[in-house]
Amino acid sequence: MSVGQHDAEDPEEPDAAWRAATAARRVLLPLAQMEKKRRADVDAAAAALNISTTKAYRLIARLKEDERTSALLPAKSGRPAGLSMYAADIDEIIREVLERDYVAEQRPSETAVLNTVRARCRRAGLNPPGRKGVKTRIQALDLYDRLKARHGKNAAEIATSRPGEFVVERPNQVWLIDHTEGDIILVDRRFRQPIGRPTVTLIIDAFSRMCVGCYVSLGKPSRIQSAMALLRAFLPKEALLEDAGQNWDWPCHGFPELVHADNGSDFRSAAFRRGLSNYGIMLKHRPVREPRYGALIERYIGTTMGELHLVPGTTFSNVSQRGEYDSEAKAVMSLDGFERWLLLQIGRYHISPHRGLDGFTPQSRWEASIGLGFRQKEIAPGAAQEIMLAFLPGDRRRARNTGIHFKKLRYWAAWLTPLVRRGGASVDIRYDPRDMSFIWVASEGRWERVHLYRRRAPFTLREHELALKALREAAAASFDEDAIHAKREESQAIIAAEAATTKRARRHNEHNERSLEQAEAIYGEPPPICPSFSDLPVVSPGKAARTVEEW
Template identity: 40%
Template sequence: MSDPFPDEIDEALWDEACRRADAIRGFLRRHPGGTTAGNVAWLAAELGLSQATAYRLVKLFRAGGTVLSLVDRKRGRPEGHRTLDEKREEIVRRTINASYLKRTRPTVSQLVRDVQTNCISAGLKPPHRRTIVARLEDIDLQKRARRRGEQKIVKATTAVPGAFGASRPLEVVQIDHTKADIFVVDEETRQPIGRPWLTLAMDICSRMVAGFYLTMDAPSRLSTSLCLLHSVFDKSAWLREREISEPWPVAGLPNTVHVDNGSDFRSRAFKRGCEDAGMAIEWRPPGEPRFGGHIERLIGTQMGKLHLLPGTTFSNEQELGEYDSKRHAALTLRELERYIALDIVGSYHQSIHSSLGRPPIAVWREHEGNIPLRLPQDRLRFWLTFLPEQERTMRPTGIHLFGLRYWSAALSADVGRSDRRLLVKYDPRDLARIFVRRPSGNFVEARYADVTLPSITLHEALTARRTLLAKGRREVDTRAIVRTALAQRELVDAATRKTAAARRGKASSKSKVDDRGWGSLRGVDSSKPVPFVEDTD
């Protein structure tokens, strides 16, 4: 069975694996020439493990290169992990929030006394001072300092405005979203369908655009993940598909991803995927937009270019004036995507950047030979980690998703074997194929059951379905439906009346026969024979 995805791992096991990964990465940087019994002993002591286990973990990490490869597969808590029972943990948490994280700045000793008093009052054994201090250290240092009003610590842990930067490419990549200042039109009808959202990734050192994603959907984990995937992988094939000949050399895993505090950047799957690949995540402090100045200036530059296009909304109402953005809209989402890509690789990358005094691509080329290019060791699994997913039942006809049917010969063995719903990963940019996790745990690629169908995007598929439904509704003759319903109602009423009348007539005829003298059996002893009277008439 294949390994689970990072977001399927127990929290305690994952945290321990991250701690091991950080220690082993530092160990491998310090000892690039190889391992010896002496330096592995130091690593074992740092991790609190035996030397044999340390050797095994180094070997696993070298082979896998991910946090996931270091997850303890044993049942129960990881070795060396200690925890209080739930009641005492809750008392410690509550007391820290109520008694310690205050502007009056109580001491740690006072906190320990408060925790011990609260535990004893609840009839519980108080935890040791070291345990309480460890819970304090679990709280982010800057968050703790802000709550306690410790401005020196806040300042020491906060980057100075304007000084945030990177010394080499892919050291820090910033990602952010914006609603594009332009209306786009439908592929078929050429009618305006709304303003798309643009997600951009930027390398801080070279100011190169690392990748982008354009969608009609609001910012989500999906748009963030697809932008990151576009940033990490080689873009040669992507450029060829859009008939763009200019180079876009940015590729590789960034050391740090710098993002704001949006919920899409804090999703469990996104965080785990980044951690598993060795990418740290830094969140911008809330309410301090200067920490995202680089990407925000890039967004402003890109929006300025869109103001030259038909259908632009400009930046504000004063600029817009009497211009009717919807009426003038002309570009589809696909055309706008190509326009933005052309502008990035053919104009922005080649122009002198005001902060660098040089074109971004020149800075990238200068460092290119020294960039420690890191790519995911298992490219497919890394890709699947960030793709959206749904669950579907395996039918005899295949997997049905978004009104499309998919099939793979590898799925034949699973038909009718289980009622279990299967995890399906898909790329909204290309619905020609999906990836299905079989009951065995392995993923298989499934393609259109109808191989003659062309590749389409999820947006195109959903739009086509809506168009068909709307067309079907327009083709409905409501008057004919009403006329038919009335005719059916009259038919039923007439049939009911005829049946009732026929039944009443049959009952009346029977009553007349019973009223004849000889025909009536009332008062006659049926046990005696009735004398025959001959009719003389």
């Protein structure tokens, strides 16, 4: 193909241009290398390439400066890049309007910007520019700066390139943890009426993308929610799957080297840091307002929530997607059913090809590492209680002759007597907000369970706080422990009566019941023991001198 033929070629065919330039170089390079050349030789070369002699001389001149084939490729047609078609005054008006109006949080449309530019040009006695010219200037703006000014930093981060990768070399090296609100309305298990959306905590292994742990509840994200998800991640999963009536291979357990989390208050709590440190696990927080650092866990959450949009009662991702769909009217799934559904989705995800793993499945990636010598740290049987204690919130209290006073409650055990006789030594305590009928007290290197001096049925910290609030509102002059429990039981009776008609009451009731069940599953229910000092006088404890670590 000749250079002359290329002149009529479609510019979208680079191979044709290259073939023409290669043919021209092969014919003209010997002439370019001659000090003197005859006109007849140039005419013959031009005829062979089907171009004019004048064009042949121009191409020979190019080859004298640069002998590469690329020197003969034709220049792009049209206006040179960066050269404006408008007068300087018009360009200046366009620039000012874009900087002042377009790159702003108000986010005016391109049409609004065009109208502003045209109005200013008319006032200045200039010809208004066309839509295409203004749109070209908008597209020439830096994409990151434009999106950041109009849509915020997150949108700019997502839409622009950020080279780099999350480098991990083995399973259990880095785990990522995060909470999300499930895109579904659940029903309570008693009345089968709507009670709202669940909170889901998920943990994935960065190397294999395996989900190593999960937990669902009706409470807000909290350190107990995070601790329960980690507890499940640490332990073998056979018992969890058996309770859910499922039988599939979930080989993940053991302790990670590092946990990667966002900056939520539960992930920054003293209890969370202390629990990880107790097992030699490092904690790393993502940079503030830098969501790309949590992309792995965010994508997994998005995948799981996407599957949830096919379940009756889904809320979808936003109002526009939901349209006129009545999520509460369609709701059929209880919290227990949702957890079983979630476990099935995890099992399916593990055996599905993953684009980030070059098409391998998360489970095959995990099993391949086992074959190459990776070994998980085995967890001792019955370690759930010990692990949970490491993550419980706590404080330090003095053992008085009236017991250990904590949150307007008194706890007592006979083995505290020697401490009281020595002047009331201070002791470390831990408590689980899901069951305040007992606390844990440190004694000689281990944790001992200490119950209320008058045994009560299990109750949550939230129930206790509501009872205290009711007493304060009644302007009680002093707190009496029996009065507190009476108020709590009265409150529970009201909630139970209202549960059939009130969504909030049903949710409260369901959350409390499940919290107590989960706590009992870990700690067990001790046999009833009559307290040795049941006749201790009721003494109103003084105001706490410092803030107690909350859950």
